[in-house]
Amino acid sequence: MSRATYHHGALREELITASIALIESDGIGAVSLRRVAREAGVSPGAPYHHFEDRAALLNAVAARGYAALLEEARAAHAAAGSPVEAIGAMVETYVRFSRAHPAYAQLMYRPELSEPAKDPATEALAQAAIQLLTETVLACQASGGAPAGDPAPLVTMIWSICAGLAMLSVDGPLEQMTAARGSTIPELTGQVSALLQVMLVGSAA
Incomplete structure (x- = not known):
C-alpha cells in the first residue's frame, strides 16, 4: 500500500503491525516512531498524527x-x-x-x-x-x-x-x-x- 492510498485508520493499524514485527525481530529497543515510519513506508512525521510519542x-x-x-x-x-x-x-x-x-x-x-x-x-x-x-x-x-x-x-x-x-x-x-x-x-x-x-x-x- 502506498502512502497516497492510506486511510486514516489504516495507517494507524499499519504502524502498530510494523511495531510488532520490529519487536519480534529486533526487540523493543528497535521501536521508534522514525523507524516504524520507515518500516511502514511513510514519512517520518506521519506517525505523529496517531501517536504523540513512543510510549503511546x-x-x-x-x-x-x-x-x-x-x-x-x-x-x-x-x-x-x-x-x-x-x-x-x-x-x-x-x-x-x-x-x-x-x-x-x-x-x-x-x-x-x-x-x-x-x-x-x-x-x-x-x-x-x-x-x-x-x-x-x-x-x-x-x-x-x-x-x-x-x-x-x-x-x-x-x-x-x-x-x-x-x-x-x-x-x-x-x-x-x-x-x-x-x-x-x-x-x-x-x-x-x-x-x-x-x-x-x-x-x-
Whole structure:
C-alpha cells in the first residue's frame, strides 16, 4: 500500500503491525516512531498524527495484546468443566498466548514501557483480565474448590504463576530447562496447571 492510498485508520493499524514485527525481530529497543515510519513506508512525521510519542505507540500495541489475550482467556474459561479447571486452563492460555505472540507479552508484562495507566481504554483491558481471574477464584471458593476468605492473595498467586511462566517461556530459561529434562513447555505448563488444581482443591478440604 502506498502512502497516497492510506486511510486514516489504516495507517494507524499499519504502524502498530510494523511495531510488532520490529519487536519480534529486533526487540523493543528497535521501536521508534522514525523507524516504524520507515518500516511502514511513510514519512517520518506521519506517525505523529496517531501517536504523540513512543510510549503511546507501545501502548497501542499492548492494548491489542490485552484484547487478544482476554478473548482467548474467556474462551478457555467457557470451555472448562468447573471453576477449578478454568483456573488451570487460564494458566495454560497465558503461556500459549505469550509464546505465540512474544511482542505482546513483552509489553503487557512491562508496563513501564507502554504506560497503560495513561490510557483508560488500555488500562480497562488490562484490568479485565485480572477481573476474569478474580471472578473465577470467587466461583472456586463458592463451589468449595478453593479456600474461603479474601480472594486477593489467591488471585495474586495465580496471576504470578501465569505471568511468571509466560515470561520465562518467552525469555528462554523455560525452554532450556524443559529441553534439558526431555520435556516441552506445553507439557510442563500442563503439569503445573494440574498440580495447581490439586493444590487448590486440597487446601479447601
